[in-house]
Amino acid sequence: MLMGRVAIIGAGMTKFGQLWNQGLVELAVEANMKAIEDSGLDRKQIEALYIGNMSSGLFTRQEHISSLIADSSGLAPIPSTRVEAACASGAVSLRQAYLAVKSGMYDAVIAAGVEKMTDVTSTMSTRILSTASSQDYEASIGATFPGLYAMIARMHMHRFSTSEEQLAMVAVKNHRNALNNPYAHLRKSIKVDDVMNSAKVADPIKLLDCAPISDGAAAVVIASEELARKACDTPVWIEASAQASDSISLHNREDLVSLKASAVAGREAFRQARSSIRDIDCLELHDCFTIAEVLALEDLGFVEKGKGGKLVEEGLTEIGAKIPVNPSGGLKAKGHPIGASGIAQAIEATMQLRGDAFNNTNSQRILTHNVGGSGATAVVHIFGR
Amino acid sequence: MLMGRVAIIGAGMTKFGQLWNQGLVELAVEANMKAIEDSGLDRKQIEALYIGNMSSGLFTRQEHISSLIADSSGLAPIPSTRVEAACASGAVSLRQAYLAVKSGMYDAVIAAGVEKMTDVTSTMSTRILSTASSQDYEASIGATFPGLYAMIARMHMHRFSTSEEQLAMVAVKNHRNALNNPYAHLRKSIKVDDVMNSAKVADPIKLLDCAPISDGAAAVVIASEELARKACDTPVWIEASAQASDSISLHNREDLVSLKASAVAGREAFRQARSSIRDIDCLELHDCFTIAEVLALEDLGFVEKGKGGKLVEEGLTEIGAKIPVNPSGGLKAKGHPIGASGIAQAIEATMQLRGDAFNNTNSQRILTHNVGGSGATAVVHIFGR
Numbered sequence: 198m199l200m201g202r203v204a205i206i207g208a209g210m211t212k213f214g215q216l217w218n219q220g221l222v223e224l225a226v227e228a229n230m231k232a233i234e235d236s237g238l239d240r241k242q243i244e245a246l247y248i249g250n251m252s253s254g255l256f257t258r259q260e261h262i263s264s265l266i267a268d269s270s271g272l273a274p275i276p277s278t279r280v281e282a283a284c285a286s287g288a289v290s291l292r293q294a295y296l297a298v299k300s301g302m303y304d305a306v307i308a309a310g311v312e313k314m315t316d317v318t319s320t321m322s323t324r325i326l327s328t329a330s331s332q333d334y335e336a337s338i339g340a341t342f343p344g345l346y347a348m349i350a351r352m353h354m355h356r357f358s359t360s361e362e363q364l365a366m367v368a369v370k371n372h373r374n375a376l377n378n379p380y381a382h383l384r385k386s387i388k389v390d391d392v393m394n395s396a397k398v399a400d401p402i403k404l405l406d407c408a409p410i411s412d413g414a415a416a417v418v419i420a421s422e423e424l425a426r427k428a429c430d431t432p433v434w435i436e437a438s439a440q441a442s443d444s445i446s447l448h449n450r451e452d453l454v455s456l457k458a459s460a461v462a463g464r465e466a467f468r469q470a471r472s473s474i475r476d477i478d479c480l481e482l483h484d485c486f487t488i489a490e491v492l493a494l495e496d497l498g499f500v501e502k503g504k505g506g507k508l509v510e511e512g513l514t515e516i517g518a519k520i521p522v523n524p525s526g527g528l529k530a531k532g533h534p535i536g537a538s539g540i541a542q543a544i545e546a547t548m549q550l551r552g553d554a555f556n557n558t559n560s561q562r563i564l565t566h567n568v569g570g571s572g573a574t575a576v577v578h579i580f581g582r
Numbered sequence: 583m584l585m586g587r588v589a590i591i592g593a594g595m596t597k598f599g600q601l602w603n604q605g606l607v608e609l610a611v612e613a614n615m616k617a618i619e620d621s622g623l624d625r626k627q628i629e630a631l632y633i634g635n636m637s638s639g640l641f642t643r644q645e646h647i648s649s650l651i652a653d654s655s656g657l658a659p660i661p662s663t664r665v666e667a668a669c670a671s672g673a674v675s676l677r678q679a680y681l682a683v684k685s686g687m688y689d690a691v692i693a694a695g696v697e698k699m700t701d702v703t704s705t706m707s708t709r710i711l712s713t714a715s716s717q718d719y720e721a722s723i724g725a726t727f728p729g730l731y732a733m734i735a736r737m738h739m740h741r742f743s744t745s746e747e748q749l750a751m752v753a754v755k756n757h758r759n760a761l762n763n764p765y766a767h768l769r770k771s772i773k774v775d776d777v778m779n780s781a782k783v784a785d786p787i788k789l790l791d792c793a794p795i796s797d798g799a800a801a802v803v804i805a806s807e808e809l810a811r812k813a814c815d816t817p818v819w820i821e822a823s824a825q826a827s828d829s830i831s832l833h834n835r836e837d838l839v840s841l842k843a844s845a846v847a848g849r850e851a852f853r854q855a856r857s858s859i860r861d862i863d864c865l866e867l868h869d870c871f872t873i874a875e876v877l878a879l880e881d882l883g884f885v886e887k888g889k890g891g892k893l894v895e896e897g898l899t900e901i902g903a904k905i906p907v908n909p910s911g912g913l914k915a916k917g918h919p920i921g922a923s924g925i926a927q928a929i930e931a932t933m934q935l936r937g938d939a940f941n942n943t944n945s946q947r948i949l950t951h952n953v954g955g956s957g958a959t960a961v962v963h964i965f966g967r
């Protein structure tokens with residue numbers, strides 16, 4: 198038996214990018230303050246805080262950021278908890294906040310996410326990110342995330358004749374979508390040739406197939422049905438919150454070209470929302486690399502396995518087409534401050550459903566999809582208005 | 583409105599100590615398997631996993647341990663989430679599992695905790711632990727946790743005439759209690775003179791005032807009321823689960839000798855359980871340093887502020903006396919593998935209430951208290967049978 202519904206009633210985020218004038222705590226505080234202001238609630242009404250963050254310990258030598266952020270946001274002594282599932286930390290934060298409200302313990306909770314990544318060199322950043330893969334079987338022998346996703350992409354190309362150009366089109370679309378998004382890290386129009394000619398990172402993945410390394414924070418205020426109806430004219434209902442796990446390393450997977458955790462979480466989300474792909478108008482997918490958006494389209498059932506590249510090539514994932522994907526610009530162009538990404542997806546869904554998104558898709562129901570590592574964690578949320 | 587009750591129906595832990603033949607994942611898997619076996623459930627009945635861990639990133643260069651541990655425990659594809667609040671990570675894990683069951687989403691969830699600390703030098707370990715304090719105002723200028731608690735102890739001694747001998751008696755008691763606990767890291771009888779003559783770490787804190795640096799893991803299976811009654815003859819009910827935050831650094835606190843977060847969480851726990859200190863028969867308190875046990879007794883209201891040292895000196899916290907404290911041996915002697923400690927406290931409470939503890943206290947109701955850092959997080963649970 199599940200209790201009353203849960204809604205997002207406020208949202209706020211920092212710009213994503215290389216933000217050298219703000220530290221991790223300042224970023225999180227800015228997002229929290231904006232989310233509270235947007236909700237119309239008084240700060241004293243916030244009863245708990247969740248913060249998604251992958252690795253403040255390795256990036257900034259500061260653990261225990263939950264208390265630091267709560268206190269600096271003027272929210273102490275409320276319970277404040279960090280949650281981590283690598284690049285899915287943001288969506289996992291949203292999920293814990295959702296469950297906490299669902300439990301009846303709280304009426305108003307902040308789900309936030311933050312990552313401060315650019316205070317270390319990019320080599321160091323790549324090493325830190327590799328701690329989300331298996332140290333024993335992957336990172337320790339030199340595998341990086343571009344390398345892991347390159348193996349997946351190569352296999353996808355081999356089995357389904359997916360082309361590098363099709364992957365490049367994911368980047369072109371997401372960069373185009375980000376042009377209107379003032380919060381985006383990369384607001385620069387690119388062409389397929391630009392992607393094809395960009396530096397090879399791990400063949401077939403090139404520089405412009407990769408999401409950037411970003412700083413940023415994002416926060417949403419979520420509320421019980423009773424409070425949401427009282428405090429907010431346009432609550433965005435969380436219709437499903439599903440999460441799944443899988444083997445952390447590629448060699449243990451049943452199939453290299455399918456993220457099983459995405460498929461499991463997707464099915465569970467549709468079960469919870471009592472809906473199907475036909476009810477979804479728009480997607481925010483985890484496009485840390487262009488191949489990842491293709492995988493997600495397939496694993497969530499929006500297109501048959503192997504046909505994701507073709508779907509993109511046919512323009513069906515553009516705004517205004519069959520199923521708009523990543524109208525925000527996605528991780529690829531909006532930026533990917535790890536812990537914040539899952540929350541930023543929820544914010545895009547919120548803006549779309551309120552009708553005040555930068556690229557409006559006139560959606561009634563939106564699905565967001567956040568992945569940890571190379572697929573060992575996947576989280577799917579469905580939002581409706 | 584809160585839904586049905588939630589119970590612990592299974593518990594398992596590894597030995598605590600320098601466990602050089604087991605890695606982080608192996609430790610967590612051992613605890614999970616023991617907890618599931620103890621619960622009598624089939625592994626397939628476990629629907630979600632929470633894992634408390636402070637800093638696998640800095641200790642072992644492995645983040646994203648949630649998926650690794652779920653998969654290695656044969657539990658994938660269930661949702662698996664790491665939670666962190668420094669040394670309170672274990673109790674925070676229990677709390678999320680509690681809320682997840684309370685939400686109605688799940689009937690059976692594992693709350694686990696693990697830390698692998700002895701694969702680095704003790705100097706490195708001290709530095710890693712300092713990431714639970716403020717980098718900006720404490721760690722960066724050389725403050726370590728013994729140093730921070732030494733300042734608190736010095737002030738407590740100055741204001742209340744608490745003596746070093748009284749603090750030493752906390753260690754003597756907890757070492758004595760650990761003698762019967764086969765899972766304890768330090769099973770060695772000590773005398774007040776041993777503590778007084780042990781090496782000074784940060785005056786007035788001496789080596790034997792400190793909890794050891796330990797490896798270890800602990801796990802409990804928690805269940806909805808319906809499942810608990812069906813699956814278990816001796817469910818241990820979670821009557822309260824409360825958490826609070828405070829300033830991370832000492833200089834921002836209103837009072838150096840009181841952990842406000844402990845007081846706030848304690849009051850909230852008694853409110854939830856509709857009980858008071860008079861209903862509590864036994865305590866597992868966060869004694870990372872001997873002064874911490876004294877602070878906790880005071881902050882939770884079991885003795886007036888400033889009189890904790892005297893309470894210990896009078897023997898009132900011994901097993902069989904007025905209010906037994908840390909019958910397990912506490913962090914001080916049982917060991918303190920950071921992320922596991924809060925769960926191990928819940929396991930001691932479970933064993934006490936089932937009547938199969940190593941030092942039986944014939945308790946009806948037990949309070950556990952887990953602290954993060956120097957008090958920026960505090961978590962209080964109350965268990966009953």
